[in-house]
Amino acid sequence: MLPNGAAQARESVPMPVVALAELPPEAVKTHRLxxxxxxxxxxxxxxxxxxxxxxxxxxxRGFYREYTVKTPGARNRGARRIVCGGKQPTAPEACYYTADHYASFRRIVE
Incomplete structure (x- = not known):
């Protein structure tokens, strides 16, 4: 568990962003789905x-939902995911991409 100061400091660090068009084609397809x-x-x-x-x-809890981004050649779900947050899954407030199974995230911008 993180000390309160560490969690607060992390919240003040800007989230890296990535353009939807820069993501792998499988991620773009998952985002459309x-x-x-x-x-x-x-x-x-x-x-x-x-x-x-x-x-x-x-x-x-319940704000975020996760979706698998297919990894070509992987025999399982692989490490790539899109996580979206919001009240309506089809109209998310924000979506994030991770290529390393939740070790890092970038906010998707269109």
Missing amino acids: ILSGGPFPYSKDGSVFGNRERLLPLQT
């Missing part, structure tokens, strides 16, 4: 993301 409500290829897509790493802005 999120906005259209699916159907999603993986059963865990749309499940609640707990933000246990505390790398995303702090929100109440």
Whole structure:
């Protein structure tokens, strides 16, 4: 568990951003599926993301949902994900991309 000062300091650091067009084509496809409500290829897509790493802005449980970004050649779900937050899954307030299974995030901008 992080000391309060560490969590507060992390919140003040600006989140890196990435343009949607700069993401791998599989991520762009996943983003389109999120906005259209699916159907999603993986059963865990749309499940609640707990933000246990505390790398995303702090929100109440259930705010964030995660979606798999297909990794060519991977035999499992791979490490790439898009995590979106908001009250309506098809109209997220913000989406974030991770290529390293939640070790880092970049906010997706269009």
